[in-house]
């Protein structure tokens with residue numbers, strides 16, 4: 001069963017001093033909802049709440065990040081993305097307000113942390129007890145996100161060693177704003193932009209066309 005999840009995750013502004021990812025509008029991905037995940041979910045949700053598996057500290061990818069404080073096996077739920085359930089209308093209002101405020105201050109990172117729950121509601125993760133909002137994007141992630149029973153769960157898709165940064169693919173769409181979201185995940189297969197893996201062929205095509213254009217202009 002296909003399920004449309006949209007991420008409105010981190011909206012960040014680039015300033016000259018800071019290497020920061022930029023504004024994101026709605027980025028939609030299609031995800032497969034697996035029963036396996038649901039089984040795992042039931043099994044280790046309680047454990048996740050009881051036991052902290054990561055800590056938040058400065059990240060080499062971007063700003064803060066989440067780092068495993070112990071070895072975590074594949075298929076473990078590491079976090080539930082907590083926050084306030086809000087309507088799409090409220091979500092857009094908050095996103096715009098936060099970006100505007102950030103532009104006025106011109107300092108640091110503007111983070112919106114709004115995550116799409118379903119067609120009608122989003123989760124505003126900008127609450128004190130939601131440190132899952134610091135989990136960074138990677139082109140070679142060790143986690144994935146799924147929505148089960150109206151909860152946004154983040155779980156490992158690989159065995160993770162203690163000290164590794166936890167990441168997932170933000171699932172952004174290839175649209176006219178992709179260029180504002182450069183990726184600095186540092187993985188071998190990094191495509192240079194924060195994009196859902198399904199969108200990578202479009203990026204490749206775009207970049208090769210661009211290169212052809214530069215070549216044609218020079219010859």
Ligand SMILES: [Zn+2]
Pocket residue numbers: 138139140183184185186187189190191192193
């Ligand atoms: Zn990358």
